[in-house]
Amino acid sequence: MTLALKIIKTGHVPKHVAFIMDGNRRYAEKQKKAGIEGHVEGFDKLAETLKWCRDLGIIEVTVYAFSIENFNRSEEEVSGLMELARDKLAEQGICIRVIGNLSLLSEDMRKLFAEAMIITENNDKATLNIAFSYTSRDEITHAIKDIAVGVKHADILPEDVNENLISQCLYTYKSLNPDLLIRTSGEVRLSDFLLWQISNSCVYFTNVLWPEFGIWNLLSAIFYYQKCYSDLQRIAKVQQLKPIIEHNDRTSMYINKLHHERQVMIENIYLSTVQS
Amino acid sequence: MYTHILLHTLLKLAHFLHNVYIAIRYACIVGYRKCTGLLCARTELDLLLRMRAKTKKIPRHLVIVLGLCDESVLDCVRIIGWCIALNIPYISFFDRNGFLKKNEANLKEEFAKKRPDLIEHIIWNSHTKPPSQNGITGSKSKINVLLLSDTDNKGKIVTLVQSLTRAVSLGKLDPEDITDQLISEKLNMKGLPNPDLALIYGYTCSTHGLLPLHTRTTEFLTLPLYISISVEDFIYLLERYSKFVQRYGK
Numbered sequence: 250m251t252l253a254l255k256i257i258k259t260g261h262v263p264k265h266v267a268f269i270m271d272g273n274r275r276y277a278e279k280q281k282k283a284g285i286e287g288h289v290e291g292f293d294k295l296a297e298t299l300k301w302c303r304d305l306g307i308i309e310v311t312v313y314a315f316s317i318e319n320f321n322r323s324e325e326e327v328s329g330l331m332e333l334a335r336d337k338l339a340e341q342g343i344c345i346r347v348i349g350n351l352s353l354l355s356e357d358m359r360k361l362f363a364e365a366m367i368i369t370e371n372n373d374k375a376t377l378n379i380a381f382s383y384t385s386r387d388e389i390t391h392a393i394k395d396i397a398v399g400v401k402h403a404d405i406l407p408e409d410v411n412e413n414l415i416s417q418c419l420y421t422y423k424s425l426n427p428d429l430l431i432r433t434s435g436e437v438r439l440s441d442f443l444l445w446q447i448s449n450s451c452v453y454f455t456n457v458l459w460p461e462f463g464i465w466n467l468l469s470a471i472f473y474y475q476k477c478y479s480d481l482q483r484i485a486k487v488q489q490l491k492p493i494i495e496h497n498d499r500t501s502m503y504i505n506k507l508h509h510e511r512q513v514m515i516e517n518i519y520l521s522t523v524q525s
Numbered sequence: 526m527y528t529h530i531l532l533h534t535l536l537k538l539a540h541f542l543h544n545v546y547i548a549i550r551y552a553c554i555v556g557y558r559k560c561t562g563l564l565c566a567r568t569e570l571d572l573l574l575r576m577r578a579k580t581k582k583i584p585r586h587l588v589i590v591l592g593l594c595d596e597s598v599l600d601c602v603r604i605i606g607w608c609i610a611l612n613i614p615y616i617s618f619f620d621r622n623g624f625l626k627k628n629e630a631n632l633k634e635e636f637a638k639k640r641p642d643l644i645e646h647i648i649w650n651s652h653t654k655p656p657s658q659n660g661i662t663g664s665k666s667k668i669n670v671l672l673l674s675d676t677d678n679k680g681k682i683v684t685l686v687q688s689l690t691r692a693v694s695l696g697k698l699d700p701e702d703i704t705d706q707l708i709s710e711k712l713n714m715k716g717l718p719n720p721d722l723a724l725i726y727g728y729t730c731s732t733h734g735l736l737p738l739h740t741r742t743t744e745f746l747t748l749p750l751y752i753s754i755s756v757e758d759f760i761y762l763l764e765r766y767s768k769f770v771q772r773y774g775k
Contacts, residue, residue, distance in 0.1 A: 259533035260540075386738060390705045393686050397700035400690040407690040412679050415686065437769070439732070441741035445679070448734030452745065476540060477729035480592075484733070487622065 257468050258305060260475045263428035265309040266302060267450075269442055270295065272434030272458030279458070290460035296337055301464050303341075303375055305471065311348070311378035311427060313442045331361045339365070342374035348420035349383035350391065363518035378424060385444035392418035395507055404503040413496060417504045421446060428481075429474045431467075433459045449484055451477045551749060558757055569756045573610040576760045582767040584721035586615040588673075588743070590735055591625070592727020598628060600726075600754050602636045607759055608668055609646050615669045615717060621733050623674030632672075671717070678734050685711050712738055722766045724748050724759075744769055 270291060277287030295312060302310050338345060347362040354362070362381070395418045399405045405414075416422070426446045432439070435456040439447070453470040457463075496504065577583070589604060601618055608616045618625050625632060629650070637644055648669045685708065692698035719739040725731070726748045732740065746762045748754055 256532045256536045256539070259529060260536045384741070386705050386708075386741065389682070389738060390703065390708055393689065393708065394700050394703045396686060397690055397693045397698075397703055400693050401700055407687050407694055410683060410687045410690060412683055415679075415683065437744050437746060438742055439740065439745070444732070444737040444740060447732055448679070448737075450731060452730045452732065454730070454745075472539070472543075475536075476543070477731075480728040481731075484592075484621075484729075484731075 253468055254301075254304060254464070257471050257475075261478045262306050262471060263451075263474055264307065265311070265425055265427045265429075266307050266470075267311040267313070267427040267430045267443055267447070268298070269313045269430070269432040269436075269440060270459040271432060271436055273460060275434065276458040276460040287460060294460050294462055298462065298467065299338070299343070299375075299377065301467050305467075307375075309376040309378070309424060311380060311421075311424070311443070313380045313383070313440070328361070331365060338377060339369050339372070342372045343369065344372040344374075344376045345369045346376065346378045346423065347381050348378050348388075349381040350387050351382070353382045359518050360522040363515050364522055366515055367519040376424070378421065380442065383420070384441040386441055388420050389415070389445060391420070399503050399507070404506065405500055409497065409500045409503075414500060414504070416445070417496075418507060419445060422508060426450060429453060429470060431455065431470050433457055433462055433466075449481065449488065451481060558755070569607070570610055572756055572760055573607055576763065577611050580764060580767045583611055583613060583763070584766060585613070586617070586718045586720045586722075587613050588617045588619055588720040588723040588735065590723050590725045590727070590733055591618060591620040592725060592729060592731065592733055597753065598625070598632050598635050599639075601625065601632055602639050603756075604754065604759070605636065605647065605668065605670055606640050606643060607756060609643050611763070612666055613668065614666065615671070617671040617673050617720065619673040619677075619733070619735055621675045623676070625672045626674050629672060669717070673736075675734060678736055681712065682738065708738065719743065722746065722763075724762060726750075726754065 273287035273291040274284050275287075276290065277284050280287075299310060345365045347366060351359050351362065392415050396405070396410060396414065400407060421443070426448075427443065427450050430439075430443070430447050430450050430452045432452070432454050435454070437454050439452075451474045453473050455462075455466055455470065457466050587608060589601070604618075605616060633649065636647070646667055648667050650671055689698060689703060689711075693700060719741075720736065720743045723732070723735060723740065723743050723745050724747070725733075725745060727733075728750065730745065730747050732745070735743075744766055746765060748762065749758055
């Protein structure tokens with residue numbers, strides 16, 4: 250296994266990998282266990298996968314935890330994830346970011362997330378983005394709303410709107426787009442996950458259920474990515490031929506202001522936790 | 526240093542062997558099909574009609590994502606013919622750089638040349654008249670053929686945001702009134718359903734930026750890369766699609 254990992258590492262390794270961690274419940278059913286146990290094993294698998302990613306030199310991972318539609322799932326799952334984030338990941342120098350619509354969460358959960366983000370924000374060994382109460386549609390709608398507010402306050406003009414501006418207003422503005430997206434459990438849908446960001450990404454579907462996902466599955470996905478690499482480069486080159494629209498000063502100022510406001514919002518939630 | 530070179534050579538070898546394995550597999554499949562084709566002598570239409578008879582779930586809107594540079598107009602002509610046989614009411618061809626849009630006249634000409642019998646079943650690049658209920662009718666119904674490029678994807682969202690923000694700057698719209706329903710309505714392609722199935726034809730499984738706001742439940746499958754797209758692969762993928770169950774987060 251170590252040899253295989255070393256061999257794969259000599260080729261192109263994606264910098265940013267996104268996962269749709271699907272199949273926890275089906276795994277529990279298959280093992281005749283309670284649903285929650287499937288999720289517990291799913292969390293353990295996440296910790297393990299992050300370690301493999303770091304061994305391989307993947308510096309950023311984005312995981313799809315639960316989308317808004319799945320939001321009626323138990324809060325126990327959420328606290329499990331956050332425990333994992335706090336106890337295991339923070340110590341390893343991993344920066345945690347939660348991407349999603351935090352306004353839909355309960356106050357307690359918002360505080361948990363804000364705490365994890367602020368405590369780990371200066372960690373620079375690797376980044377874990379946790380998509381929570383997230384859908385692409387909601388993300389794009391929010392970006393459009395923010396842009397509309399910017400226009401209303403005369404920070405920007407309608408003619409300043411372009412693809413770059415929308416990308417900068419998404420929840421994922423701090424990250425580069427994923428190079429590789431992996432979905433487990435044999436489903437071949439993207440289920441409203443990062444649909445804007447994965448235009449140039451390689452997508453890898455695997456039949457294995459998330460708790461059964463092993464290092465060989467990850468290596469296979471990267472092997473596939475490497476096979477696609479030259480094609481992906483060709484696509485990127487064609488895209489680069491198109492005129493690049495640079496932000497003007499007005500737009501840059503607006504983007505900085507928006508990012509600052511978002512940061513302040515997280516800090517305020519965190520401060521309310523510390524004070525209470 | 527030497528270890529790195531050795532390991533990298535092993536990786537190259539693994540990639541090479543994998544490519545050889547795939548090439549042999551494809552060759553075997555093609556050979557097998559040729560043999561069975563000689564024995565059974567079934568036409569493309571026979572195969573399609575058999576599939577239509579036994580499959581309950583057919584996509585309403587099929588998208589072919591062309592990820593290659595050398596998009597073949599002839600392949601598109603054949604696929605449109607297959608979709609008509611299967612009564613698929615909407616078919617879109619998406620290539621990022623708008624090759625097909627630029628060659629629309631050429632595509633129409635080729636279609637008229639190759640399939641003059643089917644020309645009256647096609648509505649090109651317009652979808653104002655939805656065809657009969659989910660297309661499963663006795664006689665051949667009309668098919669809507671759409672050609673998509675980058676401008677119909679993120680480009681369309683950018684144009685929409687520009688027009689929404691113009692309305693905001695004129696005081697005709699409040700940012701709070703912008704909801705996902707409003708955006709869906711504005712982006713709604715005149716009754717065109719969201720794609721049910723996207724077949725990717727290229728080296729890489731990628732959305733290539735296909736309709737980010739319309740593909741959340743779209744199933745993505747890849748067509749194998751032969752010299753040209755074969756009807757057997759097309760049928761195989763549609764049969765796979767017919768077995769998919771959407772769980773909607775359950």
